[in-house]
Amino acid sequence: MMIPMSIKVCVALMSLIACADSVHYQPTWESLDSRPLPAWYDQSKIGIFIHWGVFSVPSYGSEWFWWYWQGSKPYPNYAQFVRDNYKPDWTYADFARDFTAEFYNPDQWAEIFKASGARYVVQVTKHHEGFTSWPSKYSWNWNAGSVGPHRDLVGELATAIRKKTSLHYGVYHSLFEWFNPLYLQDKANNFKTQEFVTTKTMPELYELVNRYEPDLIWSDGPMGAPDTYWQSKEFLTWLYNDSPVKDKVVVNDRWGNNTICRHGGFLTCTDRYNPKTLQKRKFEDALTIYGSSWGFVRNAQLSGYLPVETLITAIIQTVSCGGNVLINVGPTKEGTITPIYEERLRQMGSWLKVNGDAIYGTKPWRKQNDTTNSDVWYTTRSDAPHVVYAMSLKWPKGQLVLGAPMVNSQTSVTLLGYDKPFNWTAPASVGMVIDVPSLSVNDIPCLWAWVFELRNVF
Helix, strand or coil, X not given: CCCCHHHHHHHHHHHHHHHHHHCCCCCCHHHHCCCCCCHHHHHHXXXXXXXXXXXXXXXXXXXXXXXXXXXXXXXXXXXXXXXXHCCCCCCHHHHHHHCCCCCCCHHHHHHHHHHCCCCEEEEEEECCCCCECCCCCCCCCCECCCCCCCCCHHHHHHHHHHHHCCCEEEEEEECCCCCCHHHHHHHHCCCCCCHHHHHHHHHHHHHHHHHHCCCEEEEECCCCCCHHHHCHHHHHHHHHHCCCCCCCCEECCCCCCCCCCCCCCCECCCCCCCCCCCCCCCEEEEEECECCCCCCCCCCCHHHECCHHHHHHHHHHHHHCCEEEEEEECCCCCCCCCHHHHXXXXXXXXXXXXXXXXXXXXXXXXXXXXXXXXXXXXXXXXCCCCEEEEEECCCCCEEEEECCCCCCCCCEEEECCCCCCXXXXXXXXXXXXXXXXXXXXXXXXXXXXXXXXXXXXX
16 A cells, blocks of 8 residues: 555654653763754854953952962052952952942843844853842852842843843853862862862852753863762763753853863864964854953953954954854943943944845855955855855955955945945956945945845855
């Protein structure tokens, strides 16, 4: 008897679904690294990093304030800053009561992040100081529910992001803590004991996932300990197989001193990682808008902030090479995002409103940087490989000379945000020369980095 085609199709689909459901990851890097990266992350391209914690109270120098003040090799200027501004017996814990967050408006933050054009947010929920921005039961009297704001800073932002925007919400979590006695004890034992991991780090991570269901976990701070000490493979196995976010969650590579730039969902390798060449694996360039500090700095100078041109250049270069960009802001202890951070984010959003087609949902082309013009970087559509975007960091006066594209009689050129086609020629010496007419200020669609859409090129 012949089986109807419709039944065959149904059986095939059911088999695929059953196969997908039967995938069960093992606590080995070979198995964990075989998990496909959820598509939303690669398509999003741009995220916002938020460094906000007790370090936002002194807001001096760096979010590493405590370590630079009282670590193994203190910086004299940090000690002098405390002597000059606080009473003699001042401790780092005393800063927590001034982490007030009285102006913290998560809905307002969500609106700013949405306007930036970013597609995901990563909130620092615990930095190396150990203070948790949610009322964690594993961080007794050193959490935002018990001291300082007396609020759930994580839950409030997660709710606002999901209610007000379509952005994905993620969390940053530090594995270690500078001065936690349990961590220092394990370290003294050459990490052969795991008291800190089993009573602090891992319970916090499970609590974060089960309570807030983040789409992304940005782990940090493995320091000198391997993944076996941190029990990272066991946690990720649960995360991928059984957690409430198992089908959508994305993770990075900082799960042990032996995993960075090798294992995990996407690679971070180093801070501000912008290799400017095509990478074999998905990576992320996490960068600061202000200088070397991820946290807010009260005595910051205007010259220390990235101009928007530099920010857009980083986006273009990183996305061209297959990466995502995670752009950091440092709110104040009161819970405000200062105007210069907001301005940069809104400027970025205005650029993406015109040129987002060249960024979101794209993939690297066969060339990342043009062979003739070093100011031009390329992407192509994932769903239309013969649509290529030539992103020029400088406005071409009169002509744009490109060496990489191979053209034919069907090739066309337009400028994103401008509705008239451009003429072009194909001299034997280069790929193509685009004639760029003199446009009025009102006709030029954006202020920085102009994107030419090339159709039917190879």
